[in-house]
Amino acid sequence: MGKYSEVIAREMGWSDDQVEGITIAGYLHDIGKLIVDLSVINSPERFSAKDSKEMSRHPSAGYEILARINHPYAEIPLMARYHHERIDGKGYPDGLKGDQIPPGAKIVTLADSFDAMTTDRPYRKKLALADVFEDFRINTGTQFDPAVVCAFCRAFLKEVEGKKERRLLNLLNRNYDNLEAVTPLLNQLLADFDGGTMAASANN
Numbered sequence: 397m398g399k400y401s402e403v404i405a406r407e408m409g410w411s412d413d414q415v416e417g418i419t420i421a422g423y424l425h426d427i428g429k430l431i432v433d434l435s436v437i438n439s440p441e442r443f444s445a446k447d448s449k450e451m452s453r454h455p456s457a458g459y460e461i462l463a464r465i466n467h468p469y470a471e472i473p474l475m476a477r478y479h480h481e482r483i484d485g486k487g488y489p490d491g492l493k494g495d496q497i498p499p500g501a502k503i504v505t506l507a508d509s510f511d512a513m514t515t516d517r518p519y520r521k522k523l524a525l526a527d528v529f530e531d532f533r534i535n536t537g538t539q540f541d542p543a544v545v546c547a548f549c550r551a552f553l554k555e556v557e558g559k560k561e562r563r564l565l566n567l568l569n570r571n572y573d574n575l576e577a578v579t580p581l582l583n584q585l586l587a588d589f590d591g592g593t594m595a596a597s598a599n600n
């Protein structure tokens with residue numbers, strides 16, 4: 397999932413240094429799960445309310461762990477802290493909205509959700525790719541930042557068209573066939589969210 401963050405950040409025009417930082421954040425963003433009860437982490441079922449409360453401690457805990465480490469990328473602890481925020485303010489731990497959420501955290505959020513939906517979990521199988529992008533469509537502008545979703549879609553399409561090294565496609569090829577079939581959905585997402593201009597209205 398660090399790789400998904402990296403591809404999105406590159407597509408958004410981030411510098412090499414910033415991309416390296418977010419790749420590391422992508423790998424470390426869930427480190428706060430170290431303090432979550434193991435029985436909750438390994439639960440084969442969807443979480444109960446009590447388990448959700450226990451699990452929801454992990455972003456702040458991750459921040460506490462990463463903020464103590466001296467590293468060149470100052471935003472890494474914040475990306476861990478805010479990777480379960482939503483741009484409509486209904487996320488956690490702080491209920492930040494829109495531009496209050498650091499850009500890197502918004503990227504990690506999408507990469508994390510994409511990774512979760514495209515891999516088998518103890519409580520459910522991976523989703524069909526069409527359903528993953530339908531989830532994107534439904535949740536863009538509320539959970540996900542439109543500019544981040546559009547960057548993901550653009551990167552994916554460039555790879556399908558052979559204009560870019562196959563990073564996303566090589567990762568997905570392990571679990572999916574016929575990746576080209578989703579291109580109409582990606583073009584539709586780009587048309588719906590107009591390259592991310594909805595981000596501005598979602599921030600008000």
Ligand SMILES: [Fe+2]
Pocket residue numbers: 425426454479480
């Ligand atoms: Fe998480």
